Amino acid sequence: MNLFETIVIAIVEGLTEFLPVSSTGHMIIAERFLNVTETDFVKVFTVAIQLGAILAVVVLYWKKFFDFTKWQFYLKLLIGVIPAIILGLLFSKKIDALLESATTVAIALLLGGIVLLFIDKFFNKPTIENDTQIKPMNAFAIGMWQCLAMVPGVSRSAASIIGGMQQKLTRSAAAEFSFFLAVPTMLAATGYKLLKYYKDAGGFSSEEMKMLAVGNLVAFVVALLAIKFFINFVKKYGFKVWGIYRIIAGLILLFLIYKGYIQG
Template sequence: MDYIQAIIIAIVEGLTEYLPISSTAHMGFTAALMGMEETEYLKMFQVSIQFGAILAVVVLYWKKFFDINNIQLYYKLAIAVIPALILGKLFDEKIEAVLGNQIAISTVLVLGGVVLLFVDKWFKNPKITDEKDISIKKALTIGFWQCLAMMPGTSRSAASIIGGLTQGLNRKAAAEFSFFLAVPTMLAVTVYSIFVKTWGEGTDHAQKGYEMIMASEQSIIAFILGNVIAFIVAMIAVKTFISVLTKYGFRFWGWYRIIIGIGLLIFFWQQ
C-alpha cells in the first residue's frame, strides 16, 4: 500500500463511518477500484484507521464525554456495547469471509437503501430528544440493533440509528447516540484487530496487526497518515450529517445506497 492509496482509503473512511451508507463497503469498493490486492494488511488497515474516526467524535462531543455529572452516559454505552463485543467475537471468521465478497456487500447496500426510503414514515412521533432520557434498557436494545451491521454493507451507523428510532428517539438524538456508541465499539474492534487478532492465521505469514504495522517505515507512516486523515474528514462529515439528517431525513441516503449499490453490482458482476 502506497501513501496515496492510504490517504484515499482514509478519506473514504472518514466520510462514511458515521453516515448510514457502510464505511466497510465503501473502503472495500475503493480498494477494488484502485486495483489493490486484498491482503491481510489491507483488511487490518481498514479496521485500524477507525481509531481516527473515533477521536473525531470524542473531540466534537468532548463536553458530553468528559462531563462528570453525566456518569450515566458511561453506563449506557458500557451496556449497549456488550452485544457487539460478544457476537463480534463469535462471528469474527464469518464476518471476515464476507469482506471480500463484493457482490454480497453490494446487494446488502441496495437492500439497506430500500429500508432507508421508508424509515421516516415508520417513526413519525419521537418522544426522546436528549441522550439523558435514554434508559439502560433502551440503550441495550440499540446495542442489539447495532449488531445487524456485522454483515458488511449494512452500516453500523444505519443499524444503530434505526435502533434508536425504534426506541422513540428523534433523528438528532438517535444519530448522536449512534456516534457515542461508536466510540467503545470501534475502540474495541481496533484494539482487537491490532493487538489480539492473528491475521492470516493458519498460513506461513500469520501476524498480529501491530507486527504488520511495524514491519516497515512505510507501513508505520501509512498507519499514522490514515488515522490523521480519517480524523480530519470525520470531523467534517459528522457535522454535515447531523444537519442534513435533521433537515431532510433518511430518504436521500436510501437513494444513494440504491444507486451506488446497483452500479457496483453491475461493475463487479462483469469482473
C-alpha cells in the same frame, strides 16, 4: 498498498463512517477500484483507521465524554456495546470472510437503501429527544441493532440510527447516540484487530506504522467535517436521500460485478 492508496481509503472512511451508507462497504469498493491486494494488513488497516474517525466524535463532543459526573452516560455506552463485543468475538472469522465479498456489500447497500426510504414514516412519533432520556434497555436494544453492521454494506451508523428511532429517539438524537456508541465499539474492534495482527505477524513494520498513522490522521480530519454536515442534513431532510443513494450505489456495484470490472 502505497501512500496514495492509504490517503484515498482514509478519505473514504472519514466521509462515510457517520453516514448511513457503510464505510466498510465503501472502503472495499475503493480497494477494488485501486486494485489493492487484500492482505492481512489491509484488512486490519480498514478497521484500524475507523479509530481516527471515531476520535472526531470525542473532540466534537468533548464536554459530553469528559463530564465524569454523568456516570449514567458511560453506563449506557457500556451496555450498548456489549452485544457487538460478544458477537464479534464469536463470529470474527465469518465476519472476516464477508469482508472479502463485494457482492455482499452490493446487496446490503441495496436492501438497506430500501429500508431508509421509509424509515422516517415507520418511526414518526419520537418521545426521546436527547441521550439523558435514554434508558439502559434502550441502549441495549440499539446495541443489538448495531450488530447488523457486522455484515459489510449494512452500515453501523444506519443500523444504530434505525435502532434508535425504533426505540422512539428523534432523528438527531438517534444520530448522536449512534456517534457516541461508535466510540467504545470501534475502540474494542480496533484494539482486538491490532493486537491479533501484532501477535500473528510478530509486530508492525515501519511502513505499516506510517500507513496507520497517516490513515488515522486523514480519517480524523475528514470525519470532523462529515459529522457536522450529517447532523444538520438529517434534521432538515431525513434519511430518504441516503436510501436513494444506497440503492443507486448498490445497483451500480452489482452491474460492475456482473461485467467483471470488480471481483465479487
